[in-house]
Amino acid sequence: MSEPAIRLAILGLGTVASGVVRILNGPNSPVSCRAGRSFEIRHVAVRDTSRPREVEVPVNSLTTDWLAAVSDPEVDVVLELMGGTTIAREAVLAAIATGKHVITANKALLAEHGNEVFAAARKAEVCVAYEAAVAGGIPIIAAVGRSMTGNRIVSIEAILNGTSNFILSEMLGKHRQYEDVLAEAQALGYAEADPAMDVDGTDAAQKLILLTQLALGKKVELKDFPRQGIDTLELADMLYAEELGYRVKLLAVARVVGQQLEMHVEPTLLRRERAIAQTDGALNIVELEGDAVGHLVMAGAGAGQMPTASAVVSDLVDVAIGRAQQTFPQLNLWQDDSGLTVMSADQIQRRYFLRFNVEDRPRVIAEVADILGRNQISLASIIQHEAPEVDASENGGVPIVPLVIMTHRTTEGSIRAAEASLAQLSTVRAPHVRMAVAD
Amino acid sequence: MSEPAIRLAILGLGTVASGVVRILNGPNSPVSCRAGRSFEIRHVAVRDTSRPREVEVPVNSLTTDWLAAVSDPEVDVVLELMGGTTIAREAVLAAIATGKHVITANKALLAEHGNEVFAAARKAEVCVAYEAAVAGGIPIIAAVGRSMTGNRIVSIEAILNGTSNFILSEMLGKHRQYEDVLAEAQALGYAEADPAMDVDGTDAAQKLILLTQLALGKKVELKDFPRQGIDTLELADMLYAEELGYRVKLLAVARVVGQQLEMHVEPTLLRRERAIAQTDGALNIVELEGDAVGHLVMAGAGAGQMPTASAVVSDLVDVAIGRAQQTFPQLNLWQDDSGLTVMSADQIQRRYFLRFNVEDRPRVIAEVADILGRNQISLASIIQHEAPEVDASENGGVPIVPLVIMTHRTTEGSIRAAEASLAQLSTVRAPHVRMAVAD
Structure with missing residues (x-):
């Protein structure tokens, strides 16, 4: 030496x-x-x-x-x-x-x-x-910046916030409500004293921005794409998703669709069989798709002292050897030559999970289905369980029941238009729940 | 340029x-x-x-x-x-x-x-x-050689042969026998005309040797560690494993245990919940454990034209930039300073799956259990289903039934000693089946 x-x-x-x-x-x-x-x-x-x-x-x-x-x-x-x-x-x-x-x-x-x-x-x-x-101990920057150089990367799907994922896993595993788990996560030191950036999706969105710039050569701002956190999520909707065969995760997505870049960070339903759906606790996972390599999955500790330190030290060794100095100028960080424009939220196409609180009266389902249909939204499945016994003093004795709908593929624009019409129905109570469904 | x-x-x-x-x-x-x-x-x-x-x-x-x-x-x-x-x-x-x-x-x-x-x-x-x-499109050499430099790697568990994994997935998914699936895999081009190196574990063992040298600084020869392929595996045993909550995979393992290196490539039972157990078809997966980063999982196409070409091109870009020239001299390829000795097969400790074909007579289970017990092997579970109706002309009218045993943790030496004694029992028919169980 x-x-x-x-x-x-x-x-x-x-x-x-x-x-x-x-x-x-x-x-x-x-x-x-x-x-x-x-x-x-x-x-x-x-x-x-x-x-x-x-x-x-x-x-x-x-x-x-x-x-x-x-x-x-x-x-x-x-x-x-x-x-x-x-x-x-x-x-x-x-x-x-x-x-x-x-x-x-x-x-x-x-x-x-x-x-x-x-x-x-x-x-x-x-x-x-x-x-x-990005993603703590998972060497995703190295994978994208150095190992996938023979590829055009066309898609990134990831769980990038360990705190949110820990909270979701606890909610589902122990049938607990969000506020309850958050308080425990803070007590245990998993969540910051001010957990806002973690649970509102900002942290995951920032990491997605870095990955997208490196992988796709496109610099995107936080304001340019839809972002929603887990802080308004209810356990009930996670359980309806399970009933349908799906798991809810805070999913970060950047995907090339023609000349457009579809990008969002939101609670998303994923088929339970997928590796990403089975990533529990504070783990992170990144699924990349490259045109040559196909699908590549990397999972590991997304935060924590030693995993993150491991990533810092790998960079330090890279600098000591002189590799980082060679890598940095070759990365896709200089200009936007991707030719991509960020897709507007209304154009995003996928399936949706919707939950409305409706009056348990004749014709309510028909009215809701009719409005969806007039917005070119077709239904894949519906769950409405039998109404519980109701206290006649509330709501004039009419029970309010959850109506859960899984749509076929549609645009977010159509969903929003339908939501505006549904808000006019006297039999549908605000607020309702809307979550994206991954393919 | x-x-x-x-x-x-x-x-x-x-x-x-x-x-x-x-x-x-x-x-x-x-x-x-x-x-x-x-x-x-x-x-x-x-x-x-x-x-x-x-x-x-x-x-x-x-x-x-x-x-x-x-x-x-x-x-x-x-x-x-x-x-x-x-x-x-x-x-x-x-x-x-x-x-x-x-x-x-x-x-x-x-x-x-x-x-x-x-x-x-x-x-x-x-x-x-x-x-x-190693592992086709998965950038595992880069991860081990460059990204985990802040770690002592203590364990590698991997599926490194896509052909074997494809065959196992087909056998289990479609309840087909080994020879039948192999013939189809050859017809489809997944398996070589001479698939011996794939299905007898040699290919996976060679890849494990390369990973072990890089990750642990220890050069091991093929002859130094136990290796078994999938070519003698029966569907029946895969189904018994499922009944017990496990999936059979051709697992390559290198693990530091004190100053010893435990290393083997064998059909192994893995709990069905594990990511590695759920890796199906021609995919590869590598799970690493480093002392700083903890568990890191990488999965993707382990073979195939474009995934493998993607890996070659990543090396080519590394050489073009000058990175590979800096990386290579720093890798753990020069001397064995690991201080590790390869553990002898008899010393390996783990649980085992055993299947004996026994005569369906009184006291047979007791005899088998007694011999296992005398070799300090205790039983975790036993499956013996009711005997089918038997043709009285065969075996003097005594039905032969499979007796499946899952042991608690023991050494391979104890298992082998017990096997030698069991071979003496007139009520136990050769051959029997022994598979390792991963923790």
Whole structure:
């Protein structure tokens, strides 16, 4: 090992950064051997240097001065593991401007400011590596950016948010309601104190944006495609889906349809036999389709300290060997030459799961079916169970019952038009439920 | 694209090589763009230049003189896609000796002569890339060699032979016997005219040897670990396994147990819920366990023209960019510093599925259970169905019935000792069936 050590500045010393330090500090760590070089932690920038830490870092490396850390000419690589999109953006740009390679796990930063960051890195002839930003320990960035180079990728279907998937698995497995499971997930540390970005689909959508840019050469903004979280999902609908042979997952989809890019992140019904439907707990899964390789599935821990640290370290070894510097300029991150336009929500074609709360009166099903039919929506199946005994004091003694409908393939535009008409029916109570069904 | 073209010599123009040419020739192929260079096919060495071909290669590139093709100083990269271990070995060594990088899909060559080939390449400062040699289109060599560098890999469990898996899926799905499905698979082109290497486990074992060397730094020979194919498997035992909640797969396993390496390729019972148990048809799947990343699963087409060509082209782009040249010297291919010794078959610990054909007489089950017990084997479950009506002229009117036993965890040594004693019982008919059960 005659090569000089790689000198690191680490921004943040939270869960993932501590995991990285743990791997680098490990007894007989295989990492230096595989990199052909050793690693030296020069700076660790934190908010509070006096806080106790779960890992040991070199004496005097702790600092609150992130700018000095990233600007130090004796640093080779900056690991941005602080999160957020303000200081993280400034720090990454400062690191790039002073000639450092950057490794980041920050999907929000890259989804929002990726173009700026990537362009700056390209200009400065440094690289930005971000394996840890998507699907944690699953090496999906490597698979798409390096291993599928002989393919045109035509479809991505994925579970990219472990917190949401954990909550859905618990709801279904233990017949619990959303709020109940969320509270437990927070208590256990699976969900953030503010879980909004996880459960409203933003986190999964940011990861999908990164995958789509890399796989399809198309940069899409959050506002350009439909996104819905699991935070309004009811257990009842998950159970109706099961009754129909489907499982509900927060599915992220990007698919080439002619010259259009169909893209969405939503609770989606998947046939129970599919691997993606059987991915439970905090796991992530990505199913890719390439024109040469066909379907490729990768599954593993989508978050957590050591899996995410594993991804960061793989990037670090790539930089140490010099591979990342060769890979980065060849990635599809520079221009939109895909020729693709993002499909408008109304044009998206698929099957739908609908649940209306209707009065249990004669002709209600006929009225609903008629409105759907007039919007060219044909029905694949209907579930309406017998009404429970009703308290005559409520709703004038008329029971309200759920009417669950599975449609054949139609457009989201037709569904929306039908929904507008259905809202006019006095026998249908708002709100109703609509979920996409995957092919 | 100012860089000069990469000049290729392709050895063989069979299924995979034609797929590679198809990708390189494709209209608006993304490959050159991703490589930053174009590719030029200089030579295609074949046995018969007059045979009609399914793809177009440059005029005058076809030759029978493989030695001249690989030795041409104007060639940069040799693609060894001819198969076999005699001429392929000579050609690869000649290519390396004259300074060419080599890309190969030949698992037999590398499993048998890998040390010689890798050492020659290291000495000549060229690289040998072999993504296509293991699990077809699944980028498992990249995942192990590049993406898991922050991990100690502790376990590999995989389905690595698509032909065997196709046959098993057909047997179970359609209740057909082995010979019957094999004949169909050959007619359909899924199985070779001589399918011996596929169905006797050799092909899967060769791939496991390559994965183990890369992942664990340990070179193992075929003769060093137990290997059994699917060619003696009976449908009846697959159905008994189903009755017990298990599915039979040809499973390749390499697992670190203390300082020992447990390694085997055998028909194995897996709990039906596991992803690996649900991998059907010609698909391959690899489950890795790393100390940081935890479990990682990759599944996809393990063979076939375009998936395998996709893997070859990913290596070709790696060479064009210069990545493969950096990766190769860092791989765990040089010395055995793993400290691991291969566990002897007798020491392997696990549960077993046993099926004996016994006389349907009083005390037979007690005798069998007694012998197992005396060998410290305890029983987890037993299936013995009611005997069918029997033809009194056979076997003196005593029905022969299958006795299926699932043991608790024990050693293979204990099982073998018990088998020797059981063979002495007049009420137990040879042969019996023994299959491993995965945890």
